[in-house]
Amino acid sequence: MNPFRTKPNPITDDGDGLTFCSSCAFAGVCHSEGYDKSALQELHCLVQHVGPYPAGTLLFREGDPFNAIAAVRSGMVKTFRIDASGRKQVLGFFLLGEIIGLDAIHSARFPCNAVALDTVSLCRFSFPMMATLATRMPGLQTQLFRLLSQDINKAAAMAGDFSADERMAAFVLSISRRFASRGFSPNRFALSMSRTDIGNYLRLAAETVSRVVRRFQDEGLLLVDRREFEILDMARLRCLALPLLRE
Amino acid sequence: MNPFRTKPNPITDDGDGLTFCSSCAFAGVCHSEGYDKSALQELHCLVQHVGPYPAGTLLFREGDPFNAIAAVRSGMVKTFRIDASGRKQVLGFFLLGEIIGLDAIHSARFPCNAVALDTVSLCRFSFPMMATLATRMPGLQTQLFRLLSQDINKAAAMAGDFSADERMAAFVLSISRRFASRGFSPNRFALSMSRTDIGNYLRLAAETVSRVVRRFQDEGLLLVDRREFEILDMARLRCLALPLLRE
DNA sequence: CGGACCCTTGAATTATGTCAAAAGGGGTGG
DNA sequence: CCACCCCTTTTGACATAATTCAAGGGTCCG
Numbered sequence: 001m002n003p004f005r006t007k008p009n010p011i012t013d014d015g016d017g018l019t020f021c022s023s024c025a026f027a028g029v030c031h032s033e034g035y036d037k038s039a040l041q042e043l044h045c046l047v048q049h050v051g052p053y054p055a056g057t058l059l060f061r062e063g064d065p066f067n068a069i070a071a072v073r074s075g076m077v078k079t080f081r082i083d084a085s086g087r088k089q090v091l092g093f094f095l096l097g098e099i100i101g102l103d104a105i106h107s108a109r110f111p112c113n114a115v116a117l118d119t120v121s122l123c124r125f126s127f128p129m130m131a132t133l134a135t136r137m138p139g140l141q142t143q144l145f146r147l148l149s150q151d152i153n154k155a156a157a158m159a160g161d162f163s164a165d166e167r168m169a170a171f172v173l174s175i176s177r178r179f180a181s182r183g184f185s186p187n188r189f190a191l192s193m194s195r196t197d198i199g200n201y202l203r204l205a206a207e208t209v210s211r212v213v214r215r216f217q218d219e220g221l222l223l224v225d226r227r228e229f230e231i232l233d234m235a236r237l238r239c240l241a242l243p244l245l246r247e
Numbered sequence: 248m249n250p251f252r253t254k255p256n257p258i259t260d261d262g263d264g265l266t267f268c269s270s271c272a273f274a275g276v277c278h279s280e281g282y283d284k285s286a287l288q289e290l291h292c293l294v295q296h297v298g299p300y301p302a303g304t305l306l307f308r309e310g311d312p313f314n315a316i317a318a319v320r321s322g323m324v325k326t327f328r329i330d331a332s333g334r335k336q337v338l339g340f341f342l343l344g345e346i347i348g349l350d351a352i353h354s355a356r357f358p359c360n361a362v363a364l365d366t367v368s369l370c371r372f373s374f375p376m377m378a379t380l381a382t383r384m385p386g387l388q389t390q391l392f393r394l395l396s397q398d399i400n401k402a403a404a405m406a407g408d409f410s411a412d413e414r415m416a417a418f419v420l421s422i423s424r425r426f427a428s429r430g431f432s433p434n435r436f437a438l439s440m441s442r443t444d445i446g447n448y449l450r451l452a453a454e455t456v457s458r459v460v461r462r463f464q465d466e467g468l469l470l471v472d473r474r475e476f477e478i479l480d481m482a483r484l485r486c487l488a489l490p491l492l493r494e
Numbered sequence: 495c496g497g498a499c500c501c502t503t504g505a506a507t508t509a510t511g512t513c514a515a516a517a518g519g520g521g522t523g524g
Numbered sequence: 525c526c527a528c529c530c531c532t533t534t535t536g537a538c539a540t541a542a543t544t545c546a547a548g549g550g551t552c553c554g
Contacts, residue, residue, distance in 0.1 A: 104396070105395075111403075
């Protein structure tokens with residue numbers, strides 16, 4: 001009955017001292033530039049594998065001193081902050097290979113909290129060491145600039161004025177693409193976050209998320225069972241999400 | 248009758264080969280690190296003064312190849328994009344010393360348009376050259392990282408779910424602070440953008456901007472004459488803007 | 495002096511939020 | 525294996541902030 005029985009099989013290699021995990025945002029930094037093995041070793045030296053942390057673990061909290069960024073090695077992470085009037089704003093969900101903490105560079109403190117949505121392992125990169133290394137590895141510096149710049153664009157896209165339908169469509173499509181680029185199915189995936197979290201991320205009430213998802217199902221766009229999603233009409237979804245899509 | 252007769256007097260020095268314009272985002276990069284004069288000269292060598300451009304000049308447009316960032320030397324710049332359904336989203340307003348173009352690094356193309364809101368002069372920095380220089384000047388690299396990270400936070404703040412009052416209060420306060428840090432009055436300033444632009448930035452209809460401004464006046468928070476603003480009750484304004492404020 | 499544009503104001507509409515309650519799973523313990 | 529409880533999700537009814545539509549009034553500029 002459940003159409004989501006078959007789960008995608010994560011390919012989470014740990015790197016071998018010469019290459020990074022294939023899905024990591026830093027994969028390719030070296031090879032593209034033809035760096036020698038010593039530089040590569042250096043990059044690996046400043047990586048620290050941490051975790052696994054069980055679902056619900058608070059990875060860092062707002063105000064914590066910043067000293068490292070992290071790439072998700074497995075699981076899913078949510079970042080959020082609680083504003084002055086107690087409202088929760090979800091800033092992002094981070095999938096395999098995505099980088100957490102770039103927003104903390106500015107003030108040298110984390111501007112938000114991060115929590116594991118399921119069992120999470122991370123690669124921790126000392127940022128001071130990485131910045132130093134980046135002075136000797138222009139490719140690494142470039143990649144850091146690009147990642148930072150990309151996050152500006154992501155945040156700006158969320159800041160736009162879009163309808164609930166557009167936001168929801170863009171959200172589903174974004175997850176789909178990010179899973180797809182990591183070798184998972186673009187059509188079927190399981191989300192780890194609650195409707196409330198999705199709502200706080202998309203700036204919608206949880207009830208609105210629920211209603212939009214229902215309507216998308218009624219209209220044949222999606223097939224949803226609890227937190228498992230199947231995209232039935234990618235084209236129409238993309239069409240809806242068009243105003244928000246930015247890459 | 249007009250309470251805004253006295254205009255603030257801009258202090259826009261042009262640098263002298265040893266120091267940068269005092270309000271520029273790159274001011275202090277060198278001195279803080281004790282670099283020698285040659286490094287400083289290099290930084291100055293990659294700066295190109297451009298403009299002045301009259302109000303309405305399109306400085307770059309979405310899709311243009313990216314090769315340089317720019318600091319505002321005088322005037323005010325607006326960046327915006329038109330989404331797939333024709334809606335205009337204003338991404339930011341840039342004051343004296345603020346850096347435009349950091350969001351273009353990621354894709355090597357400008358993701359938005361930029362237009363001069365009044366007479367605008369810029370300092371243009373070749374980004375490839377700057378990045379190269381940053382490998383030899385850690386202080387410059389750090390500053391670039393910080394500026395990029397700051398922009399993530401700015402964009403994320405705009406992405407939150409706030410009322411029209413909160414957004415408007417935060418907007419006025421933000422302008423006030425930015426003017427103040429450049430030596431202008433925090434209490435009186437003239438905006439160069441239309442209500443429509445403010446609305447597109449704050450994700451509000453122009454009519455809503457107008458109504459909120461009126462109410463703020465009725466409540467004694469502001470004194471507004473066309474595009475000239477005077478803040479009468481900074482404390483209450485700050486209180487309103489609290490949920491949005493982030494630095 | 496005319497025209498264009500911007501801003502303001504009012505009235506009606508609407509998308510989304512809020513409140514409340516019920517339904518559905520999943521886990522736990524008997 | 526069932527009964528119960530807790531938590532998330534769904535659904536409905538209602539409330540409301542903000543938009544939209546429409547008109548009028550200022551102001552600036554040619």
